[in-house]
Amino acid sequence: MSKERIQIAEELFDIMPAEYQDLVKRATYGNEQRGWKDIGNAKELIEEHSLCAGCPESMAFRYILASLPNPEDTVMVGSTGCTSLVFPHVAVHNIHSLFGNQNAIASGLKRALTVRFPDRHKDVVVLAGDGATVDIGLDMTLQAWFRQEKFTTICFDNELYANTGGQESGLMQKGFVAKMAPVGKTFEKVRLPEIARESGCHYVVNCTVSKPNLIEKVIKNAVHIAREIGPTYLQLYTPCILEIGKNSMEGLQEMRDSEKPTERFAYKEYVSEPAKELLAELAAKEKERKAEAKRQLAGQSA
C-alpha cells in the first residue's frame, strides 16, 4: 500500500499540474495512521469545494477523506445533490450515476472488486444526502443492508433537500415549515439509525460533525467493520445553514446545539457482537503498535 500507482514518469514530472505533483509528494496514501490531524500538513484528498461558504458538509468531507484508512484502495459512491458538486474534486475514484441508486451501485461495485481482487482489500464507501438515502433510495439502502453487502453507507443528514432549494425530506423534523411542507411537516423524522440496526447493520452511529476526532474514529470503525463483517451506517448532521436561516459562521454552533444529550443528534451508537470483537482486536493491535513505538523510541534515546 503506497503511492506506487500514482507515480509520475520522471521526464513528465514538471509538466504535470502542481496539485498532482503535490499528491504524489505529500499525500498520506499508505500511512495507516493518517487522520484529521494531517489536515493542513499533508496533501489533502480534497482542497477546494463548490459548496456554500461555511457549509458544514465541507468540514465533514475533509474529516472523512482524511480518516479513510485505505484511500489508495477505496472507491466512493455518491448520489445527486450537494455532495455531487464536491466529488469531482476528490482524489479517490468516485462514481456518480443517478439519484438514489447509490447503494445499488455500491453493491455491484463491491462484488466486482471482490471478484477481481480476491486477495486485497478494496473498500467501498457510499456518501449521499438524506433525500438520496432515506427517500428516493430507501429501498436500495435497506436491501443492501438485508443482503449484508460489505460497504459503509454515510448519510449527510441536513434534514431537507438542500440542493433543490429546501424542500421537505423524510429526515426533516416534524413541524418544520419548508417548501412542500407549507403548514409544517406532519410526521416524525424517520428513525433510520434504528431501522439500520434492525436491517442488519453491524455499526450504526448518529452524530454531528462538530468533533473531528470523533469523526475520524467512527469512519475508521465503520470502514474496518464493513470490510471484515458487514454493512455499517453513519448518519451525520451537516446542517444546511442556508435553508435554516443561519450565517456562514454559525454552522458549528448549530451542530453543537443539536448534539446536546436531549437533542436529536446526541451521540448514539450501536455495535453488533462480532463488530465489538473486531474493534477489540483492532484496539489491542493499536495498543501493541504504540507500545512497540515507545520501546523503539526508548531504545533510541538510551
Add this chain to the structure above:
Amino acid sequence: MAAQASFIGQKNKKEQVYTDPWHMMNEAARTPSFFTGSEVIKEAVRRASCDIMVAYPITPQSEAAALCGELFAEGYIGDYFRGESEFAVMSQCAGAAFGGARVFTTTAGPGTMRAMENFPMWAGARLPIQMIVTCRGINSPLSIQPDTLEIAYLMQTGMLVWHAETAQDFYDWILKGYMVSEEPDVHLPLALCCDGFFVTHTKDMVDLTPVDMCLPPYDPYRSPVPCMDMECPPVRMMRDPFVMKSNYISYATHASWQQEVWAAVERSRKHTIRWMDGLIDTENADADVIVVASGTAVSQSREAIAILEDEGIQVGLVKVKTLRPWPGEEIREATKHAKHIIVPEFNVIGWLAREVRSTVQNNERVHAGPHVCGGMTMPPEIIAAEIKTVLGVKAPSLAGRGG
C-alpha cells in the same frame, strides 16, 4: 488487446480454454442441440467468461436468469445475486461494470421500463454491459406476451440494440455482442432483444460451440474511460462540476460527450458487420414488394412470402439484425427498386416503419403494418393479406373480419 491475448490458451477454473473468439465462433466445430431459448442463453453465458450477473424475476426472462444462477453455482460466473427491482438491478450492473467486471443481465417489458433511467447513464458512462431483453407488453391491459414496444425506448438511449430472430441468433449474438461492445472505440452497453416466449420458451435446433472453449476475460483497461478500481491515478476530474455552469466549457463538454456516445454507436458498425456478416440479411431483393422486419416478424414474413409465392406473387425480404447502429444505407440499397415496402410489427406504434420511412427515398412506398398488439401471434395470412391489399389484389376475407 495484448492483455486479453495473453489469456488465450490458458484454462479457467472450470477447465475451459480461453479461445480466440474468431476461431471459437467461426471455425470451431459446432454441436447441434435441441434447446429452449432460455437454455440457449445459459449455454452462451457458460462460454462468455462473465464476472457478475444480477437477476430479477419477470416473465418471460425468469427462467433464463434462474438458469444463469445454476451456472454460478457450478462456478462459471464470478458472482450472482437477485436484486430488489429492475431499477436496482441495472444500477447494480452499472456498479459492477464501473468496477471493471464483465456483466450480464436480463429483463423484459415492464422491467425494462422500470429500469429505464439507467440505460442512458450506462451509455454515457461507457459501460459495456450486456442486457438480454425478452420483449413483453408494457401497456395496459396486462400482457406477458411479446409485444416489442419497449424497443422503441431502448433505441433512444445510446445503447447498441440488436433484435434476434431465432435461438441460433441469440446464442451467437450473446458471445459476439461482448466482442463488439467491448471494443475500445465502442465500449457501449448492448440491449440484445428477442420476442419473449416465441424465442425463449420454444425449443429449436441450435448449433453450439464447444463447451470447453470460452471467451477471453474482459480487460477493463481497454476502456476509453477510467475503471473505478483505484488501480490508475485518481485525477481530479474537473475544476467545477458541469452541472453548475452554463458556460462555454459546459456547453462544449455536454455536446461533445453526447455526440461521442452516438459516434461510438456508429463506430460499432464496422465490428458488427465483421462479426454478424452485415447489419441486414436479404432474400429475393429484386422483387417489386419487399418486407422489412426484425425479430420473429421475420419468421412470420418468410411464411407469408411462401404463401404468396404459391400464388405467383414474388416478395423479397430484409431481415434487420441491428437497430442501433441503424442499417440505413443497407436498407436504402436493398429497397431501391421496390415499389412497395411492407413493415409488419409486434407493436401498435410501428417504430420500425418510422425508422424505415426516415431512411428511404420516396417513402410513400412504406406501408406500416400489419401490427399485432399485446404480443398476440401474427399469422402469416395477415401479412399476405396486407401485401395483397397494397398490390390491389383481392384477398379472401380472414376469419374474424366479417364476411
